[in-house]
Each structure stands twice: as C-alpha cells, then as structure tokens.
Amino acid sequence: MPVKRNGFSLIEVMVSLVILTVGLIGIFNLHIVAKRGSFESFQQTQASYYANDIINRMRLNASELVAYGSATGTKYTGTSLTAPSKSCTGATLCTPGELQLWDVYEWQASFIGESEKESGSNVGGLPSVESCIFVKPQEVVVVITWKGVRKSSGFEEGYSDEVKGCGNKTNKKRIFEVKTAIF
Template identity: 70%
Template structure:
C-alpha cells in the first residue's frame, strides 16, 4: 500500500517564499512612497508657516509695507540687520522691517537651526518672494522638492512664475492678502 506523506515538499516551500518575498517588497515600496509623501507634506506646511509669518510681521509694521518687497526675492544667507529688535529693544519702523526680513529669511533658509556649521532647518533651495501693490500683498515660497513633478507653471500667477527657477522639482506656496 502506498504510504501517505504529511508535510510540505521543497517546491511548495519555495513557492510560498517567493509569494512572501513579492508581498514584502510591495509593502517596503509602499512605505518608501508614504515617507516621501509625508515629507513633501511637511515641507508644504513649513512653507505655509513661513509665508504667514512674514505677513503677520508686515501687519504689525504697515508703514513699511512697500519696502518689504524692495529686495525680493530673498534667497541664500540673509543680510544681517542693522539692529537686533527683540527683548524690549526700541527700534524704528525701518529697523523693525530689516529685523523682520532677517529673521524670516534665517528661518526659511535654515540659518536659525544649525548642527555645527550645517543648516538643518528650513526648506531645500528656498526662495521667498514678496509682492506689494497698494494694499494687496502676495507672498510666494518656492523650494526644491524630492520628487519630480510635471514641471509646468501653466495656470499659476505671474508672481509664482517669477519666484525661483523653473525646474521639474519646483514646489510653490502662494498666499494673497490685504493689509491696511
């Protein structure tokens, strides 16, 4: 009589391992994609914070409104302010505007957060652009994302098109408001 064998053959085990490996690779790739998406979302949130930060600073100093846009676009290491306007220091409106720009640019370029000599905060390759037309204020933040996008600026405002260099990784955040 033939003997009935219990257990798995080597072929069955190999097929199971292949199926398990394909599933694990899929899960690993999904994890990488979700991490990238999460990081891009974090950068968008940072850009929103920086844009709203300078708008709030401008609202506190409306007499200098047009002068905030004079040196736009802002990128790279910030120029030092002529006076530190914090800790109860008495500053003119012009000195306050210089300090506002210095602190804002230090934040979005990562100068405010360092690990040794390396900037660890801010956005990668950022540009901050301020446009003022009467009481209309437009702030555009542009930076380089980690993934390629379609790279087209069709449908965006002229403010966006003129802020930063056009490339297939350009990310933007634009906000418009009125300050009286």
C-alpha cells in the first residue's frame, strides 16, 4: 500500500509565494500612486490659499487695485524679490501705495517658500511657480501655475486666455485660476 503524505509540496509553496509577491507589488504601486495624488492635492490646496490671500489683500486695499495687476496681466515669479523700503506690519501706518507694495512682497515670498529654507534653498511654496494678476473693469483674475509631479495631457484645454498666457507650456503644468469682482 502506498503511504499517504500530508502537507504542502514545494510547488504549492512556490505558487503561493508568487501570488503573494504579485499582490505585494500591486499594493506597493498603489501606495506610490496614492502618495503622488496626495502631494498633488496638497499643492492644489496651497495654490488656492495663495490666490485667495492676494484677493483678500486686494479687497482690503481696493483703492490701489490697478497697482496689483493690469488688464493684460502682471506676472509675479518671486525671482527678483526685494523687500519694500517700508514694512507695513504691526502698528506701522502705511499709505495705500506702500501697503500694495508690501502685500505683493509678502504674497510672493509665501508662494516661493521664502520663509522655509534648508541649506540656503527655499523648500516651501510651489515649484517653478508663476502667478499672474489681471485687473479688468468688472473682474479680477488670479492665475497661479506651477510644475506638478507627473505628466498630464490637455493641460490648458478648457481654460481661459489668461491661463494660456501665464506660466510655461509643459506637460507638467498645474493651474489654479480664480475670477472674482472687487469694487
């Protein structure tokens, strides 16, 4: 009589390991995709904050509205960032013109990450950021563009002409646009 053997054979163990490995690779790739999506979402939230920040500053200083932008768009990149001669913080009294210069300075410093540095380089803010402010008779448009993590297709489709004129044309371009009225 043949002896009946109980337990797993080596082939069954190898097949189980292959199935387990394929599953773990899938979970690892899902984790990477989720991390990228989370980071892109974080950048979008930052851009929303920066756009709303300058809009609120413009609302508080509406008499200098045209100095913040122009009908054809004023571009801000923060590359030649210099502090205004007068700091408009705390109890300091500033004219509306001085306040406008200070607002633009602080806004640019925040979106390029000036306050967060590591080894002399800015690590906060958005990467390769460019912002444009369009001040038109009945509307203010704030566009913020930056370089995203992954490539996308049709990155400017469906957006306004203001968006198409702001930022570099690249397949990693990310866009945040706000249109509002300030009186």
